[in-house]
Every structure is written in C-alpha cells, then in structure tokens.
Amino acid sequence: MKTEPPPSLETVLDLMLDAVCVVDADGCFVYVSAACESIFGYTQEEMIGRQMMELVAPEDRERTLLAAQQVMSGQPSLHFENRYIRRDGQRVDIMWSARWSEDDQLRVGVARDITRRKRSESLQEAVYAISEAAHNAADLPSLFEQVHQITSRLIPTPSFFVALNAPDQGRPIFPYVRTDGDPARLPLDPAAVLCAEVTRTGQALLLTASSEGVCDTLKALTATESFCWLAAPLSTRQGCIGALLLNDTAQNATYCEQDIDLLQFVANQVATAIERKQMQARLERMAQYDELTGLPNRAFLFDRLKTALARARRNDERLSLLYLDLNGFKQVNDGYGHSVGDLLLQAFARRLNQHTRETDTVARMGGDEFVVLLEGSPTAADTAVVVTHILAAMQAPMELAGLALAIQPSIGVAHFPEHGTDEASLLRRADEAMYQAKSASAQQRANDDPVVDISHHQNHH
Numbered sequence: 001m002k003t004e005p006p007p008s009l010e011t012v013l014d015l016m017l018d019a020v021c022v023v024d025a026d027g028c029f030v031y032v033s034a035a036c037e038s039i040f041g042y043t044q045e046e047m048i049g050r051q052m053m054e055l056v057a058p059e060d061r062e063r064t065l066l067a068a069q070q071v072m073s074g075q076p077s078l079h080f081e082n083r084y085i086r087r088d089g090q091r092v093d094i095m096w097s098a099r100w101s102e103d104d105q106l107r108v109g110v111a112r113d114i115t116r117r118k119r120s121e122s123l124q125e126a127v128y129a130i131s132e133a134a135h136n137a138a139d140l141p142s143l144f145e146q147v148h149q150i151t152s153r154l155i156p157t158p159s160f161f162v163a164l165n166a167p168d169q170g171r172p173i174f175p176y177v178r179t180d181g182d183p184a185r186l187p188l189d190p191a192a193v194l195c196a197e198v199t200r201t202g203q204a205l206l207l208t209a210s211s212e213g214v215c216d217t218l219k220a221l222t223a224t225e226s227f228c229w230l231a232a233p234l235s236t237r238q239g240c241i242g243a244l245l246l247n248d249t250a251q252n253a254t255y256c257e258q259d260i261d262l263l264q265f266v267a268n269q270v271a272t273a274i275e276r277k278q279m280q281a282r283l284e285r286m287a288q289y290d291e292l293t294g295l296p297n298r299a300f301l302f303d304r305l306k307t308a309l310a311r312a313r314r315n316d317e318r319l320s321l322l323y324l325d326l327n328g329f330k331q332v333n334d335g336y337g338h339s340v341g342d343l344l345l346q347a348f349a350r351r352l353n354q355h356t357r358e359t360d361t362v363a364r365m366g367g368d369e370f371v372v373l374l375e376g377s378p379t380a381a382d383t384a385v386v387v388t389h390i391l392a393a394m395q396a397p398m399e400l401a402g403l404a405l406a407i408q409p410s411i412g413v414a415h416f417p418e419h420g421t422d423e424a425s426l427l428r429r430a431d432e433a434m435y436q437a438k439s440a441s442a443q444q445r446a447n448d449d450p451v452v453d454i455s456h457h458q459n460h461h
Contacts, residue, residue, distance in 0.1 A: 019111040027052050027068070030106065039094070039113045041087030057083035057091055059156075071107055072100045081114070090256045093118040122154050123265060130266070134273030143273060144176035151266050155230070155259050157246055159186065162270075163195040164234075164242035172196070172242055179247075187247060193218070194231040195243040202240055204232040204264040206255055230255045232267035236275045244270060290364040292342060293349035301363035301371055305423045308361075308375050312416055319416045320383040322372040322390075323430035324352075324409040327441055329368040332405065340401055347398040348407070355393040356386070370409070371430070380415060387411050410438035 013020050014034035022031040029047045037043050040055060056064050060082040071077050076099040083091050098109035129150045137143035148160045162176040172195045179186055197218060198205050207218060207229040228248040233240045244267045248255060288300040296304065305321075312319050326348065333341040345368065352370060353362050361373040372390075374383060390411065397404035412434025420426035 021052075021109045021111060023052050023107045023109070025072070025105050025107075036111075039086075039092060039111060040084060041090075046087075055084045057085055059083075068107065071098050074100060074102070076100075077109075081118075088256065090258055091115075119262075123262075126150055126154060126266060127269060130269040130273055134276055137277070140274065140277055141176060143277060147266070147270050147273075148176070148178055151244075151246075151263075154262050154266065155246065155255070156248070159247040161191050161245040161247070162242065163191060163245060165195070165199060165240070190229070191245050191247070194229055194245055198231045198233040198243045199240040202233050202235060204230075204260045204267070206230055206257060206260050208255075228255050230259055230263050232260070232263040234267055234271040234274065236271050238275075241271065241274065243267070293346055293364050295349050295353070295370070296361060296363040298363070298365050301361065301365070301373070302423055304361050304363075305373060305426070308373060309416065309421070309423065309426075312375075312377075313421075317375075317377040318379070319376075320374040320378050320380075320386075321414045321416075321426050321430045322374070322383070322387065323365075323412040323414075323427070323434040324370040324372070324390075325434055325438060326368040326407055326409050327438065328407060332407070336401075336403065340403065343400045344398065344405060344407065347400060348394070348409075351393055351398070352390065355390055371427070383413055383415070387413065408441075410434050410441050412437055 010033075016033060016035055019035040019039050020031075020033040021029060021036065024030050029050055029052060032044050032047045034044065036047060040047065042050075042055075053061055053065065064082050067077055067080050067082075076097075078097050080096045080098070081093065082096070083093055086092050092113060093115040095112045095114045096109050098107055100107050130147060133143055133146035133150070137146060144162045147162075148157060151157055151160065157178075158181065159179040160177070161174055163172040163174055166173045171192045174188060174191070177183075177186060177188075194205065194207065211218070230246040232244050234242045234244065244263060246255065246263065288296060290297045308319055311317070326344075329341065329344070332344055345364075349362070349364065349370070352372070356362055356372055359375060361371075361375075363371045363373070365371055372386075374386060378386070391408060394408050395406060397406040412430045412432065414420060414426045414430035414433060416426060419429040
C-alpha cells in the first residue's frame, strides 16, 4: 500500500485557527501563519519584515515591550494579553503564549483572538461598575467622572462629553467635559450639533470626514471638522435627555463601527443611572423643601437649627429666630380664592428671601407661617434691624393675578441662649412672641385701616 507523504509543517501551521508568529531579536516578523490575516487583517506578505510593535495598540506598547524582554531573557510567557490595531482600524484582543529560541535567536508566539470574550467580560464589568457608581456617587458630576473612567477601559476617550438637553436655553448644556488636549480648543459647538442629532433620531452615530448618508447639518460639520466623533443618545422612559460623545482630538480616526454598540451600551447604563439620580434628588428635595414656595420645610429647618445650635454652643455664639405669620391671610383666601392665596405665599417667600442674607435660613413652617434663622452671633439690636427691614420690604404691594396686595406679617423673636437652648424651646418662644405681636396688631387694625390693602381690584398696567 502506498503511503502519502506527511503534510509540511507550514501546511499544518496554516491549518491552525490560532496564529503562529516568529519574530527576530529586532522585533520584526520573519514568519506568520495564514491565520494572522483573519486576526490582524494583514496578509502574510504584508506582515513579514514589519515591526511587531507597530501593530500593538499604543496604550499597550510599554508593557508588551517589557513582556518581550522577559521572554528573550529565557522566561516563557503563557496567557499574556494585549491589544493590536487591525488593518481596518479595529482593536483586537490577543492572548499570547511565547518562548525564545536561543539557538535561532527567534521569539516564537502563538496568538489567539479573544476579542469576543474580552468584550463580554468588559461589558459585564461596566454594568456592575456603572451600577455601583450610580449607587455610591454623591452627585451627578462625580457619577460622570466615574463613568468616564469606566468608558475609557472599553473605548479610547481622548475627549469625553456628557451633554444634557436644556430646551429653555436652546442648546444642550455640558455638565461634564474632559480632554487630553487643549481645553481651550474643545469643540463644544460640533458636540451640541451632534447631541441634537442623536437626540432627534434616537440612534448612535459615528461621524468621520468620509461619513455618507448624513443630514446636511452633519455634512457641513464634516467639511469643517476632520475629527472623528462617536455619539450615543441617553434614552430614558421619558425620552432622550442628551448624549454621550467621544471625540478623537488627535485626528487619528480612532473609532470604528464596532465602537458604536459599545458606546450605546454605556449610554443606556448611564441614562438609567442619571434617571435614578435625578429621581433620588427629587425625592430628597420633596422631603426637605416646601413644594409651593421652594423654601426649606419644617423638617429641614429643624435639622438646620439643630446644627446651628451645636455650632453656637461650640463657638460660644448667639443666634436669633424670627417667627412670621401673615396678617389677614384668611381674608385673601376667602375673598379671592386659594389660588390667589398660593400666589401670595409664593410672592411673600420670594420677597422674604430677597431681603435676608444668604447665610440666613428662610423656611416655611406650613400654612402662612414662616421662620427665619439668623446665625453669625447677631445682637438683639441686629435682629431688630432685620425685623424692621422685612416689614419695610413688605410695604410695597404685590402684583398677583390682576390684584395689588400689600400684606404685613406679625413677627416674633427668640434669642439663643436667653430664650432657650434647644430647637423646641426657641421655636415655642418665637411662636409665642409672634402671637403677642399679632394680638397687638389686631388691636391696632381695629382702629386703623385693614392690613390687607387691596390697592386696586384689576391691574390696569
């Protein structure tokens, strides 16, 4: 029986799914098997004689050189992972096993494409990392910082933008922008155009100078900007709220089609995290602020007062508490309806805020009762000046729903430490003083004009 000759070693190597690469002491390819073309995108002829490091992703070159030196010193390498840039610009993850042949002065390595596995692992890690960031980040800026770091492990991020729609401003705002280049040259105008486009379409977009099938606005952008852009919408249940954008400021055309899905995946996680953070902020605000006036509510005031008292005791300081109640507010509600009463409370709150210091706390206790906390060790005389200032500020009528209403508050005052050393006692003393002032005011109103002055029923201006 005739025996067929065994296939040559080269034929066997070319049949392997993993690629075999032989590199000389200078780091140049001297032999590659056929599988290299499917992994790296280059033909065997194109790779022979080429420096291996030219194909390694820039961010992995330093540690790849170190690993190569260790192999050449006689330490075989198993399962070393790095990234290469394919001929089409895409990144490919490679796992290497390599050893050095001292006799031949050659480094022999076997390369396995693990891109799919690494991407799956990276996406799983990103989901967990973004979810953890959304839970632990103190606010949205710190969340965006962490998302930027997470994204940079998946896709190069020379410039990273978070854009959020702001319909009242006519263009998106950028709560987070970072760049490896000159911050003064950040292309915010193109970023705003791209944000508007992906928000409109709800589709991620890769934009380069060679992009085809884009709208006229984007065509004009590619004509003036040779940068490579990647943008993905931030989609929530309420619609698109903005976009994540990456820009290759070095003009290396870094991004490719496979990066679109990656960025959209990250954007989906970020949109969910933003939605959760915004909901959390709304709930916290509802718990601490009065819905009608936007002022701190009773619970917030108690917390602020408790902290202020602790500070005053520690620093041997004084503080004052003003308790305000609107005289004749019931007349407004009964005569003009609760909607006008609500407008009056809002206007009073705004004016009260405008005529107190930024360091003072103005809160609504409920109904038509308000409290002002004065810190900074005010004397009784200082507090009296604030009271006079508030009463003077309320003299001018408030224009509300075609009415001009001038309404004065009754104000009670309590001082720490003379009138109390805890929250409850100070508030009780200020409340009692307010009712005394209200009673005195009622007696005066019995002889004078009513406190609620309807200057004119209709606003003729």
